[in-house]
Amino acid sequence: QVQLQESGPGLVKPSETLSLTCTVSGGSISPYYWGWIRQPPGKGLEWIGYIYYSGRTDYNPSLKSRVSTSVDTSKNQISLMVNSVTAEDTAVYYCARYLCGDDNTCYAFDIWGQGTMVTVSS
């Protein structure tokens, strides 16, 4: 049974870089797509971006200039970095696995991590 676990600092100072890791257990990173989603306190879900096991990425246009993701297949981990954070980046950050067909059309996020709360504050 595949499980995802996010980890990283719970507190980040404004203007600094937020770095999170998602460790995949019970299964392999490949050949899947992996996504990052966040949820500010009391608010809805926001898609951040995805990374394919091969390293291909794409991001939410509203965050694209500040976000990057990477994959380490040897460690079964994906990572997220958000630069120049502000209080608006305070949120629970989730990693999730995409559910895709054989033609690489993706339909949903079928497995989610438990999420990690990140607060941006001095």
Added chain:
Amino acid sequence: QSALTQPASVSGSPGQSITISCTGTSSGIGNYNLVSWYQQHPGKTPKLIIYGVSERPSGISNRFSDSKSDNTASLTISGLQAEDEAHYYCCLNAGNGIWVFGGGTKLTVL
């Protein structure tokens, strides 16, 4: 890029049926099989309940169903139960690698 609009809240009594709409601002939602629905209880992780063409993951009740009309996808929950009280989110694979979530709907079971 399509934005998805959901009602902020809906309510219903036990045993009744309710429908939550998800309206797209562009033609993106016309790809009906690329809309998915998630249930999120307070303090919990979102859970996939509907995807593709009315597909439900293993363990999801058949009380959950979906439909589409024009630019709107809808989630229907029949035979409402107290445990259905939660937030519900629609999500669209909008194409070109972009995904969009609706703002979410709070379901209250009266």
